[in-house]
Amino acid sequence: MSVDVVAPAYRCSCPSRKFPCKHALALLLLWSRGEAAESGADTADFAQEWADQRADRATAKERRQTEQPADPEAQAKRLATRLALMDAGVDDFSRWLTDLVGTGLAAARNQPYPWWDGVAARLVDSQLPGLAEQVRDMASRIHGRTDWADHLLFNAGRWWALTKAWSARDTLSAEEFADVKAALGWATASADVQDTERLTGPWLVLGAHRSDDGRLQQQRTWLQGPDGTVVVVLDFAGQGQGLAAPQLAGALLDVTVARYPGSAPQRAMFTGPITPRGAATSLGPGGSIGQALERESAAVARSPWRTRIPVLLDGVIVNPDGNGWLHDPNGDALPLVDAPLDSLLALTGGHTTDIFGELEDGRLRPLTVVVDSMVVTP
Amino acid sequence: MTWFDDLRTSALVGTGRHAAPLPPAELGYLAPDGLSREEYLLDQAALADVVTRATRTASAAPGTGLSSPAPVDTEPQASGEAARLLELLLTQPPVNLELRTQLVVDWLGFAEESRRRVPHRLLPSLLTLAESKSAVLRSLEPAIGTRGRWMQEIKSPPSLEPATQKTDRRGSDAAAEYDRLRGRDPSAARVQLRASWTSLSARERAGALALFAGNLHDDDEALLEKALDDKAKGVRDVALRLLDQLPGSARAARMAARLKPLLQFKGLLSKRLEIDLPPDPDKEALRDGTPADPRKGEPDRMARLEAIIKGAPLDVWTSVTGRNRSATVALLQEEPRILDAMVAATAARNDAEWARALLTVLTDRRLLDCLPPEERAHWLERHVRESNDEPLTLAPLLYDLPQPWSMPLADTVLTVISGKDGGRLAAMLAEDLPTALPPEATERCRQLLAETDKDAARRRVLRDAVQYQSFKQSLTEAFR
Numbered sequence: 088m089s090v091d092v093v094a095p096a097y098r099c100s101c102p103s104r105k106f107p108c109k110h111a112l113a114l115l116l117l118w119s120r121g122e123a124a125e126s127g128a129d130t131a132d133f134a135q136e137w138a139d140q141r142a143d144r145a146t147a148k149e150r151r152q153t154e155q156p157a158d159p160e161a162q163a164k165r166l167a168t169r170l171a172l173m174d175a176g177v178d179d180f181s182r183w184l185t186d187l188v189g190t191g192l193a194a195a196r197n198q199p200y201p202w203w204d205g206v207a208a209r210l211v212d213s214q215l216p217g218l219a220e221q222v223r224d225m226a227s228r229i230h231g232r233t234d235w236a237d238h239l240l241f242n243a244g245r246w247w248a249l250t251k252a253w254s255a256r257d258t259l260s261a262e263e264f265a266d267v268k269a270a271l272g273w274a275t276a277s278a279d280v281q282d283t284e285r286l287t288g289p290w291l292v293l294g295a296h297r298s299d300d301g302r303l304q305q306q307r308t309w310l311q312g313p314d315g316t317v318v319v320v321l322d323f324a325g326q327g328q329g330l331a332a333p334q335l336a337g338a339l340l341d342v343t344v345a346r347y348p349g350s351a352p353q354r355a356m357f358t359g360p361i362t363p364r365g366a367a368t369s370l371g372p373g374g375s376i377g378q379a380l381e382r383e384s385a386a387v388a389r390s391p392w393r394t395r396i397p398v399l400l401d402g403v404i405v406n407p408d409g410n411g412w413l414h415d416p417n418g419d420a421l422p423l424v425d426a427p428l429d430s431l432l433a434l435t436g437g438h439t440t441d442i443f444g445e446l447e448d449g450r451l452r453p454l455t456v457v458v459d460s461m462v463v464t465p
Numbered sequence: 466m467t468w469f470d471d472l473r474t475s476a477l478v479g480t481g482r483h484a485a486p487l488p489p490a491e492l493g494y495l496a497p498d499g500l501s502r503e504e505y506l507l508d509q510a511a512l513a514d515v516v517t518r519a520t521r522t523a524s525a526a527p528g529t530g531l532s533s534p535a536p537v538d539t540e541p542q543a544s545g546e547a548a549r550l551l552e553l554l555l556t557q558p559p560v561n562l563e564l565r566t567q568l569v570v571d572w573l574g575f576a577e578e579s580r581r582r583v584p585h586r587l588l589p590s591l592l593t594l595a596e597s598k599s600a601v602l603r604s605l606e607p608a609i610g611t612r613g614r615w616m617q618e619i620k621s622p623p624s625l626e627p628a629t630q631k632t633d634r635r636g637s638d639a640a641a642e643y644d645r646l647r648g649r650d651p652s653a654a655r656v657q658l659r660a661s662w663t664s665l666s667a668r669e670r671a672g673a674l675a676l677f678a679g680n681l682h683d684d685d686e687a688l689l690e691k692a693l694d695d696k697a698k699g700v701r702d703v704a705l706r707l708l709d710q711l712p713g714s715a716r717a718a719r720m721a722a723r724l725k726p727l728l729q730f731k732g733l734l735s736k737r738l739e740i741d742l743p744p745d746p747d748k749e750a751l752r753d754g755t756p757a758d759p760r761k762g763e764p765d766r767m768a769r770l771e772a773i774i775k776g777a778p779l780d781v782w783t784s785v786t787g788r789n790r791s792a793t794v795a796l797l798q799e800e801p802r803i804l805d806a807m808v809a810a811t812a813a814r815n816d817a818e819w820a821r822a823l824l825t826v827l828t829d830r831r832l833l834d835c836l837p838p839e840e841r842a843h844w845l846e847r848h849v850r851e852s853n854d855e856p857l858t859l860a861p862l863l864y865d866l867p868q869p870w871s872m873p874l875a876d877t878v879l880t881v882i883s884g885k886d887g888g889r890l891a892a893m894l895a896e897d898l899p900t901a902l903p904p905e906a907t908e909r910c911r912q913l914l915a916e917t918d919k920d921a922a923r924r925r926v927l928r929d930a931v932q933y934q935s936f937k938q939s940l941t942e943a944f945r
Binding site (some may be wrong): 184185186190191192193194231235236240241242243244245247248251254303370377380382383387388393404406407408409412414415417418419420421422427428430432433434436437438458463465 | 478508523
């Protein structure tokens with residue numbers, strides 16, 4: 088009976104068809120309480136043998152992957168095919184957009200969901216999954232929002248600009264092109280990012296957000312580096328799969344991080360094992376609501392495709408009116424979205440507090456509150 | 466109409482019908498040549514999107530909703546293990562939901578004793594639970610602390626009622642006010658009711674009178690007697706029900722005078738009690754609550770006899786037989802309806818002496834409630850141990866007893882439960898038993914659980930009892 092806690096992997100001599108079996112679970116429970124025998128001096132022979140085998144297999148696999156001869160010709164061919172496919176998809180999409188405004192947004196609102204899904208499916212076929220996701224979401228939003236007309240108009244404009252940017256991609260800087268790629272849903276392989284840089288910590292976890300739309304679970308973790316750089320780590324998992332372990336807001340992590348190409352705040356990934364180094368008592372200096380909106384404005388100027396800006400607000404008060412508001416000492420107010428109002432009120436008690444959140448569409452989604460020198464998730 | 470309104474209009478109806486507007490000059494937008502109408506509109510939409518997002522300004526603060534900040538909490542918050550246990554109970558209770566409610570109540574009680582308060586972050590889920598569980602709502606104070614009270618105020622502010630509801634509210638406010646007065650000072654309440662008697666509606670008179678039930682006194686008799694002449698049947702019924710509780714009243718004496726001629730103690734060797742049915746009621750008897758003839762069909766003479774028995778003092782029976790209460794009751798063993806009326810009278814007057822006598826011939830929950838708690842527990846224990854009744858008949862006797870039970874009672878009940886057919890009793894007591902058993906009985910439950918048992922209901926109840934006690938033990942330790 089032995090467990091590899093890093094993978095995690097389990098091995099047991101029992102004939103149970105459940106996996107992991109109850110013995111493995113029990114061992115994990117013991118381990119989590121610090122009562123299990125760690126690998127080391129007194130490892131049983133069979134366990135050591137198994138661990139060695141696993142290590143061998145892992146290195147062999149890695150070697151196979153790295154040693155695989157990269158065929159630049161085939162790669163270039165694949166890239167050309169993909170670009171041609173995407174060009175055709177973007178062309179098709181821009182024609183759809185002109186049709187959309189030609190017949191009017193009011194007519195589009197009367198379309199059933201399959202109509203939107205059909206458009207999204209065509210985009211997926213053209214390897215534009217990012218756009219497809221946005222179009223699919225729009226179907227429910229125009230029925231759910233009161234300001235659906237403005238929302239659809241703005242998004243149509245944004246999509247239109249995206250198609251234009253794609254056609255003019257040769258004139259874009261590398262950073263701008265990376266943003267366009269991300270918006271269209273052209274994924275950057277993590278292997279390409281892995282070795283580009285090693286930013287060392289400690290990284291402060293500003294806040295995290297989890298969502299589950301039924302098809303996909305998503306986790307965004309906002310991190311702040313020692314020099315104030317803010318990055319976001321995205322994790323995805325399909326239905327039924329487990330997301331990466333969430334990081335506690337306010338925790339200081341000793342980990343190396345590599346950033347994806349694109350404009351700030353950049354997406355990043357952990358490139359090493361994560362070692363917690365205690366908890367922070369504050370999130371550092373923040374700003375006023377006015378400054379937060381200025382940051383949004385600057386971020387839009389950098390990359391109009393970016394819709395979520397991390398902001399840290401200083402000395403704000405929670406107002407439970409409607410969907411909730413934040414007030415700052417200057418008399419400015421910012422509406423909240425997806426806010427657990429009861430929890431915010433209970434934690435802050437109507438006193439001024441520092442709040443970290445995502446500014447999205449002019450509304451703030453609060454993720455973290457600082458109360459009594461403690462960083463807590465409401 | 467601004468540029469953007471114009472843009473939205475043409476987008477909504479389609480460029481086919483409404484061309485896109487000219488963009489404002491200050492945006493410095495120059496359309497390339499040869500654009501179609503649709504492209505021209507989409508270009509402007511993209512511009513509008515970026516301009517809107519880049520020029521967002523802070524909204525003016527809404528005037529409403531903001532209340533003054535919560536005052537500082539005076540008590541220290543429950544920390545460490547205690548807070549963790551409460552969080553566990555609120556978010557992923559390890560026990561079933563009834564036990565969870567009870568344990569949350571226990572937690573709040575422990576917190577009160579050790580002068581701790583609920584941690585702020587747990588207040589929302591606690592208050593949500595209190596919305597659906599009144600037991601939790603009642604025990605919130607004082608453990609929720611200043612912040613909790615502040616939250617409650619925000620969640621249900623003392624809002625201004627719409628004018629239409631005001632008149633109704635005044636009536637119910639007055640009733641609530643009267644209820645408090647009756648609880649505090651019964652005689653003052655009586656004087657007030659007598660003074661306002663004529664100005665109240667029939668429903669209000671009946672309602673106010675019904676409040677006497679909790680602390681009825683002999684001095685109330687005059688008002689009740691007056692209420693017997695009331696126009697409204699509802700008021701008369703309430704007064705009759707209350708007069709049944711006063712064996713020393715004039716009405717009880719009149720009922721006794723009606724009952725006495727009906728009872729005859731006969732026989733030379735084997736004495737027996739013969740009971741006649743009452744004659745048709747005269748006007749006075751009708752006023753005292755004897756049922757009148759129904760519109761059609763035969764009158765229920767037995768019901769008349771019952772009304773008389775319930776109204777008359779019970780001592781009429783002993784004075785007729787000349788024997789003590791138990792011996793008198795023994796003579797009536799063959800008369801279930803008579804006995805039932807006597808039980809009702811005993812229960813209404815809370816007469817422990819008669820309850821003891823009646824308990825020798827029959828078992829009734831109402832009689833048990835007349836006994837002092839210790840005597841009741843003792844009686845129950847003996848009854849559970851010695852009676853050969855079906856275990857199921859014990860369940861109604863055991864509901865809603867003060868908790869925790871005495872150890873001997875718990876022991877005997879556990880014996881019955883672990884015996885044959887005990888599983889069904891366990892199932893019926895599933896809600897009461899886990900919280901009612903005293904901590905000392907836990908070991909016995911553990912032993913019973915350890916024995917192999919196919920009865921799922923019994924196992925569940927025993928397991929609940931063990932879980933409840935062990936969780937409560939953890940609470941005790943956490944607050945130490």
